[in-house]
Structure formats: C-alpha cells, structure tokens
Amino acid sequence: QVQLVESGGGLxxxxxxxRLSCAVSGTAFSINDMAWYRQAPGKQRELVASITSGGSTxxxxxxxxxxxxxxxxxxxxxxxxxxxxxxxxxxVYYCNGPYYPWDWGQGTQVTVSS
Numbered sequence: 001q002v003q004l005v006e007s008g009g010g011l012x013x014x015x016x017x018x019r020l021s022c023a024v025s026g027t028a029f030s031i032n033d034m035a036w037y038r039q040a041p042g043k044q045r046e047l048v049a050s051i052t053s054g055g056s057t058x059x060x061x062x063x064x065x066x067x068x069x070x071x072x073x074x075x076x077x078x079x080x081x082x083x084x085x086x087x088x089x090x091x092v093y094y095c096n097g098p099y100y101p102w103d104w105g106q107g108t109q110v111t112v113s114s
Contacts, residue, residue, distance in 0.1 A: 002026040002102040004095055009108030012085055020080040020108055022095035031072040033098050038078045038091035038110075048079060050098055062088075085112045 008020040020036070035050035049059045049069040057069050068081040078095050092107040 004102060004105035006093060006095055006105050009093060009110045011111045011113065013113050014086060016085050016112070017081070017083045018085065018110060020082065020093055020095075020110075021077040022080075022105075024076045024078065024095070027102075029076040032094060034069075034071060034078045035098050036093060036095050037100070038089075038093045038108075040088075040091040043091075043093070048071070048093070051078070059072060082110070085110075087096040087112045087114045 003025045006020060007025045008070060010018060012018055031053050033052045035046050035052060036048045038048050039045040047060060048063055049067055050059065051057050051069045051071050059067060066082065066084045070079045070081070071077065080093065082089065090110060090112050092109050094104055094105060094107045096102055
C-alpha cells in the first residue's frame with residue numbers, strides 16, 4: 001500500500017519561502033509521475049505542479065516562476081520549493097500521483113500572512 005507523508009509547511013509572511021517534502025513508500029517510485037496539490041478553505045483541491053519520472057515539470061499558472069517541483073528517486077522524495085509566497089497560496093498541500101491514484105496523506109498546512 002502506498003503511503004504519502006507531507007511535511008515542511010508553516011506560517012510565513014508575504015514574500016517568504018518554504019520547502020515542502022513528500023516521502024513516498026510502497027511503490028516503485030522512480031517510474032511514477034508525481035504531483036503537488038493544494039486545497040484552500042472552501043475551495044476544491046487543485047493541481048499546483050507535476051513532475052514526470054524523467055524530470056519534466058509543469059506548473060499551474062498561478063505559481064509559475066515562484067514554485068519549483070523536484071524529486072529524489074533514490075530517497076523516494078518529492079519536493080516543492082515555494083518562493084515569493086502570497087496570501088492566496090494559503091492552503092493545505094498534498095502530494096500524490098497525477099489523477100491521485102493513491103490515498104491522500106495528511107497534508108501540510110501553509111499559511112501566508114499579509
């Protein structure tokens with residue numbers, strides 16, 4: 001069974017940075033595409049960034065140029081470097097595969113104060 005454990009969230013001021021981490025277990029990680037999602041209060045979960053097994057990346061327009069997704073296949077980790085954070089980035093952040101094939105982890109809360 002695949003387990004996803006997100007960490008690294010916190011409270012930061014506008015313009016600050018955070019680095020989120022996702023530990024993946026129970027799957028052949030290196031062959032899986034991965035993604036970060038977020039869900040703000042009262043809103044649907046949305047795709048933030050994705051990375052293929054080969055390292056190609058895609059980003060939502062709202063985070064392009066500010067967020068960077070990366071992965072470490074040896075450690076089975078996915079990262080999301082978030083710079084120039086804005087209050088509208090406040091949400092719970094989750095990792096999963098594209099079209100979320102696995103059970104969701106607990107997520108990690110990111111709060112950006114104005």
